[in-house]
Amino acid sequence: MSKNKPVVVVGLMGSGKSSAGTLIAQALGMPFSDSDQWLQREHGGTAAPIAVHEGADALHRYEAEHVLRELEGEPKVIAAAASTVEDPEVRQALRKALVVWVDASDEVLSRRMRTSDHRPDFDPTVMRARREPYFREVADVTYDVGTLSPEQVRDAVLDELDR
Numbered sequence: 575m576s577k578n579k580p581v582v583v584v585g586l587m588g589s590g591k592s593s594a595g596t597l598i599a600q601a602l603g604m605p606f607s608d609s610d611q612w613l614q615r616e617h618g619g620t621a622a623p624i625a626v627h628e629g630a631d632a633l634h635r636y637e638a639e640h641v642l643r644e645l646e647g648e649p650k651v652i653a654a655a656a657s658t659v660e661d662p663e664v665r666q667a668l669r670k671a672l673v674v675w676v677d678a679s680d681e682v683l684s685r686r687m688r689t690s691d692h693r694p695d696f697d698p699t700v701m702r703a704r705r706e707p708y709f710r711e712v713a714d715v716t717y718d719v720g721t722l723s724p725e726q727v728r729d730a731v732l733d734e735l736d737r
């Protein structure tokens with residue numbers, strides 16, 4: 575698989591997209607674009623206050639826009655917000671990327687999503703019911719981050735790109 579194609583890390587809240595994405599970008603020497611930082615820069619805040627003040631629909635629109643914009647231009651490693659797989663235009667655009675789905679049990683995710691207050695208070699079980707079929711549809715590779723560390727995910731992605 576080509577090393578010159580975008581890599582997009584997807585998964586539910588707290589699944590480790592930012593952690594693994596950072597390491598993958600470093601290893602590949604590619605630019606890294608994280609939804610979390612992009613929201614801050616383009617929309618003046620993290621996801622949690624945007625969800626409160628502008629609503630979840632506006633937040634999810636901004637998050638989809640992030641992936642669509644960053645998939646244009648030079649290839650990057652992109653940590654996409656959890657919501658983005660719900661957008662049909664995003665799912666179509668993801669076809670040109672290597673899509674890495676990181677996942678763990680809801681119990682693990684509930685614990686990990688509470689490590690920072692930038693996240694809105696969404697229930698992982700509800701989010702999974704809605705999004706799991708889409709993750710399955712877009713993913714080229716899937717990693718269990720209940721057992722794999724971000725470094726192990728990085729190494730698995732590098733192997734995949736070398737195949």
Ligand SMILES: Nc1ncnc2c1ncn2[C@@H]1O[C@H](COP(=O)(O)OP(=O)(O)O)[C@@H](O)[C@H]1O
Pocket residue numbers: 585586587588589590591592593594653686687689719720722723724
């Ligand atoms: N593979 C992993 N194993 C153990 N802890 C992890 C793993 N990936 C991420 N974490 C931890 O889980 C939390 C959420 O990770 P983060 O990368 O911010 O997730 P996301 O960007 O998907 O919301 C952080 O505290 C991070 O250190």
Ligand SMILES: O=C(O)C1=C[C@@H](OP(=O)(O)O)[C@@H](O)[C@H](O)C1
Pocket residue numbers: 585586587588589591609610621622633637654655656657692693694696701
């Ligand atoms: O599940 C969701 O709808 C969201 C998950 C969080 O993203 P992460 O996937 O980066 O945790 C949050 O920051 C995002 O804006 C909305």
Ligand SMILES: [Mg+2]
Pocket residue numbers: 591592593610653
């Ligand atoms: Mg993140």
